[in-house]
Amino acid sequence: MCQSTNVRLIFFFGSLGxxxxxxxxxxxxxxxxxxxxxxxxxxxxxxxxxxxxxxxAIFGALFSGRLSDRIGRKRVFIIISVIYIVGAxxxxxxxxxITLILARAVLGVAVGGSTALVPVYLxxxxxxxxxxxxxxLSNMMVMFGILLxxxxxxxxxxxxxWRWMFGLAAVPAALLLFGTRYxxxxxxxxxxxxxxxxxIQIMKWSNSESETKDLLKHAKSDLHExxxxxxxxxxxxxxxxxxxxxxxxxxxxxxxxxxTVIYYAPKIFTATGLSYASSFMGTMVIGVLNVIMVFxxxxxxxxxxxxxxxxxxxxxxxxxxxxxxxxxxxxGLSVHTAxxxxxxxxxxxxxxxxxxxxxxWVMMPExxxxxxxxxxxxxxxxxxxxxxxxxxxxxxxLLSMIGPAWVFTIFAVLCVCSLLFAVECVPETKxxxxxxxxxxxxxxxxxxxxxxxxHHHYA
Numbered sequence: 003m004c005q006s007t008n009v010r011l012i013f014f015f016g017s018l019g020x021x022x023x024x025x026x027x028x029x030x031x032x033x034x035x036x037x038x039x040x041x042x043x044x045x046x047x048x049x050x051x052x053x054x055x056x057x058x059a060i061f062g063a064l065f066s067g068r069l070s071d072r073i074g075r076k077r078v079f080i081i082i083s084v085i086y087i088v089g090a091x092x093x094x095x096x097x098x099x100i101t102l103i104l105a106r107a108v109l110g111v112a113v114g115g116s117t118a119l120v121p122v123y124l125x126x127x128x129x130x131x132x133x134x135x136x137x138x139l140s141n142m143m144v145m146f147g148i149l150l151x152x153x154x155x156x157x158x159x160x161x162x163x164w165r166w167m168f169g170l171a172a173v174p175a176a177l178l179l180f181g182t183r184y185x186x187x188x189x190x191x192x193x194x195x196x197x198x199x200x201x202i203q204i205m206k207w208s209n210s211e212s213e214t215k216d217l218l219k220h221a222k223s224d225l226h227e228x229x230x231x232x233x234x235x236x237x238x239x240x241x242x243x244x245x246x247x248x249x250x251x252x253x254x255x256x257x258x259x260x261x262t263v264i265y266y267a268p269k270i271f272t273a274t275g276l277s278y279a280s281s282f283m284g285t286m287v288i289g290v291l292n293v294i295m296v297f298x299x300x301x302x303x304x305x306x307x308x309x310x311x312x313x314x315x316x317x318x319x320x321x322x323x324x325x326x327x328x329x330x331x332x333x334g335l336s337v338h339t340a341x342x343x344x345x346x347x348x349x350x351x352x353x354x355x356x357x358x359x360x361x362x363w364v365m366m367p368e369x370x371x372x373x374x375x376x377x378x379x380x381x382x383x384x385x386x387x388x389x390x391x392x393x394x395x396x397x398x399x400l401l402s403m404i405g406p407a408w409v410f411t412i413f414a415v416l417c418v419c420s421l422l423f424a425v426e427c428v429p430e431t432k433x434x435x436x437x438x439x440x441x442x443x444x445x446x447x448x449x450x451x452x453x454x455x456x457h458h459h460y461a
Contacts, residue, residue: 015181016123017139018174019079019116022086024147025171026055026109027261031285032155033164040164041099045398053395054103058110059117059387066115067122067380068231074195075123075188078115083182085112086175094169109171110387117363118383122375125367125436126188134303134364134432141360142296147174149289156286190372190436232381235374240447244369247427248378251362252385254420258319259413260354261390262397284344291348295355307432308361309424315357316421322350323414330407358420362386368431371440 030052037043037051062082070078089112092105120140128136151167158166189201235241302311326346333339362382370378400409431439 011181011184012127012186013124013136013139015178015185016079016127017120017143018178018181019082019086019112020120020140020143021147021150022171022174022178023113023116024144024149025151025174026086026090026113026147028148028151028289029155029167029171030055032152032159033167036162036164037099037102039162041102043099045402047099049395049398050103051099051106053391055106055110055113056387056391056394058107059114060110060384060391062111062114062116063118063380063383063387064114064232065380067118067376067378067383069376070119070122071191071376074191075119075126076182076185078119079123079185080179080182082112082115082119083175083179085109085115086178087172090169090171090175094165094172114383114387117386118376118380121363121383122367122379123188125364126190126375127186132304133368133436134308135300137364137367138296138300138303138360140363141355142293142300145289145292145296145355145359149286149293152286152289156283190375194372232377232384235378235381238374240444241371241374241378243447244378244443245381247369247429248366248382249385250423250427251365252382253389254416254423255358255362256386256389256393257413258316258354258358258417258420259323259350259393259410260359261394262409262413280340284341287344288348288351291351292355292359295352296360299356299360302356303361303364304432307430308365309428309430311357311361312424312428313421315353315361316417316424318353319350319358320414320417320421322346322353323410323417326350327407327411327414330405330410365428365431368436368439369429369443371444372436375436 034043034048034051038048043051066078066082069081085108089105089109092108093102096102096105120143121137124137124140125133154167154170158164186204187200189205192198192201192204235245299311323346326343329339329342329346366382367375367379397409434442
């Protein structure tokens with residue numbers, strides 16, 4: 003097999019875990035419409051079926067980062083793929099709602115592991131000038147997974163086949179398990195284990211000679227540096243501002259409302275009076291936009307930069323949700339406003355997926371130092387999952403208590419807050435090697451002047 007094919011397989015299978023993340027989070031939007039026909043569900047149980055996966059993801063993110071620092075990225079990929087298979091089959095065969103919730107919690111552990119591991123792996127394997135584009139594969143696979151889930155949901159509407167919807171996730175999970183034979187270990191991890199020659203051979207596949215030399219020089223100086231746990235990160239003064247940045251990226255990615263659209267889009271559309279089939283068609287339009295805009299982001303992230311994309315995305319999502327709320331307050335959800343609602347949500351998706359969708363996943367592993375990359379990205383992914391749990395669990399109840407107009411008003415306000423965060427706190431990291439970013443941040447926050455707020459000029 004030629005070298006270029008090997009590289010493509012590395013990045014494909016290295017990001018495949020996030021396709022499963024997308025599928026398992028997106029498929030529930032259709033399954034929820036039919037689970038209630040077989041099992042008695044109220045608003046709280048609906049929210050629990052959705053959010054328990056994300057609760058499990060907190061534990062997956064918490065442990066997988068540190069575990070990958072100990073036993074290597076490749077072995078954790080194998081563990082995650084097995085957990086995905088067990089969780090998918092358990093969900094499909096669940097005889098009652100308790101078993102279904104437990105199976106979804108198991109899936110969540112794999113989801114959290116993917117969110118923490120995949121961005122780190124892609125970031126460590128990619129050359130500096132293409133790291134943004136390659137790291138965006140992480141989010142692109144999530145969007146492909148969500149779109150695949152929407153398509154599967156649509157195909158099984160006639161038989162109300164929610165078990166098939168859940169169970170088919172075992173197929174890409176098995177593909178990931180098979181694909182681990184092509185996944186190469188991270189060169190940075192190999193160097194830390196003293197396996198320098200193997201690391202050099204892998205690095206040469208996708209990096210220039212000068213980048214390989216820089217990595218070796220930096221990595222060898224870190225050989226005796228202790229590995230950080232998540233608790234260690236809070237004790238290290240110069241890393242605390244980076245933790246704040248990682249947590250903020252994770253918080254705003256979820257609290258500006260994206261997963262309410264992904265999980266509950268069919269329920270929102272059916273509330274307008276659309277049929278099940280029309281609602282799923284509208285949802286698939288959203289899924290297609292998700293994928294298209296990730297490709298747009300791949301072309302922009304290494305040109306425009308991370309920070310600028312976040313600013314544009316925050317402004318665009320705020321405006322689109324503001325217009326949606328005005329329409330909901332004045333006209334409400336009805337047959338007459340159904341497709342206007344679809345279009346405005348589509349506009350929101352366009353801005354989100356070109357910015358807050360992929361950029362946080364690219365930046366999270368970039369900003370943490372080598373010795374803390376697994377634990378630090380795991381903490382940031384934990385913040386994503388925790389935020390996702392809160393939003394997903396409370397959304398059905400909020401929707402029934404205060405109505406969609408006020409719910410989307412809250413999200414519009416949070417979009418404005420994300421704009422302020424991007425302007426004041428987010429750095430620009432495009433075009434820099436991971437080692438350059440680490441040196442810059444270490445020098446800044448190790449000094450007295452580095453105790454202040456994060457500012458976008460520091461990298």
